Amino acid sequence: MPETILVTGGCGYLGSQLVRDLGTGPRASDRVIRILDNMSSGNSAYRALMDMPDTGTYEVVEGDILDPAVVSTALADVNTVVHLAAIANTPMGYQNPTWVEQVNAWGTARLVEECVAEGVSHLIYTSSVAVYGPRETNTYPDETAPCRPVGPYAHSKRSAEHSVQQAHGRNDLHTTTLRLGIVYGPAPTVRFDAVAxxxxxxxxxxxxxxxxxxxxxxxxxxxxxxxxxxxERVLQRTESPAEPAIFNVVGQNASVNAVAKAVRRARPDIPVRHTEQDVQTHVDLVAQSDKARSVLNWHPEHTLSDGLTALIGTLDAFQPRSML
Known part of the structure; x- marks a missing residue:
């Protein structure tokens, strides 16, 4: 019987790429990929469902992770949950911290309880390196580093991590937390609010x-x-660790100047201007991924330069200044 994988936020940025990757490759015929999304991003969310791989088997549940009835429907006969749905780290988080907490922390906590009740085998939660907080030394935090989150988004992700990790082992649920760096590059649905x-x-x-x-x-x-x-590497693991698994997933750490330089390799005519420092942006938010490389055999294949060049290439048709 095929394994049913639920992807919350499957029409979002990372989700739109993940569901396509899950529906291709040698294991595609052994999977049913169920997407749960509230379609809050409008047309881009619906576009994420277009041109799906013919090799994949897909189901879509439209609804919100804050709705218990929707979550119960989405979890029916599910083996694995990949929980991506979240309010992203944007200035909006500071404007409405209660909303961020409700979706990211409380919504995750409720989803975790439903996973336990429904007998889900594996919950993969995508968190953020933001949970480490601003770097205090010249080192790059690994998974054992203390977490000192700053701001509503980071606090909400850390709270969600607690819910996920405390559920490990209940009703045979095992959990994996992936602390991602800032996601960048082209995908079926792209966000343009983060720096890269x-x-x-x-x-x-x-x-x-x-x-x-x-x-x-x-x-x-x-x-x-x-x-x-x-x-995908986490999904391929056959062992069920006794303790909750945590991995940093970072391709590279780079300064904002380095990001600008990578972009200007593709568009050398674009000027760079500096403004007064924003108190929310002057800190280093970094991490290292040695554990993911050794345990998961995961190795990044893309650099900022090639990823951003490819993304700029998709924007060639959108030149008018009126689009900003």
Whole structure:
């Protein structure tokens, strides 16, 4: 009998790539990929469902993870859950922290309880390296580093991690938490609010790149395809560890200046301008992925330069300045 994999947020940025990857390859015929999404991103969410691989078997449940009836329907006969649905780390999080907490923390906690009740075997939760908080030394945090989250988004993801990890072992549920860097690169559905993709978008529509402060502040990044492959690597694990599994998933750590430089390799005519430092952006948010490389045999295949060049290439048709 095929394994049913539920992907929450399956029409989002990473989700739109992941569900396609799950529906291709040698294991596609052994899977049913069920997508749960509230379609809050509008047309882009529906576009994410177009041109799906013929080799995949797909089901779609439209609804919200905050709706118990929807979650119960989505979890019917599910073996594995990949929980991507979340409010992303944007300025909106500071404007409405209660909403961020409700969706990311409370929504995850409720989903976890339903997974336990329904007898789900494996829950994979995508968190963020933001849970480590600003770097205090010149080292790059591994999975044993203390978590000192700052801001509504990071706090909500850390709270969700607690819910996931505390459920490990209940009713034979085993859990994996993936702490992702900032996802970038082209996918069926793309977000342009985080720094790497934002710079690519600005260059693609011939606008200057705005760097806050010196640009020396570093961020952790991972290409959307590499993030998807990390999830596939977790799905391929045959062992069920006694303790909750946690992995950092970072392709590279780079300064904002390095991101701008990568974008300007594809668009050397695009100017860079600096503005006064934003207090929310001056810190380093970084991590290292040695554990994922050794345990999961996961290795990033993309660099910022090639990923952002490819993304800019998809924007060639969108040149008018009026689009900003």
């Amino acid at each position: 993709n934002r710079f690519a978008y600005l260059a693609g529509v011939q606008h200057p790149l705005t760097v806050h402060g010196t640009g020396a502040q570093q961020r952790a990044f991972v290409h959307v395809n590499d993030a998807s492959r990390a999830i």
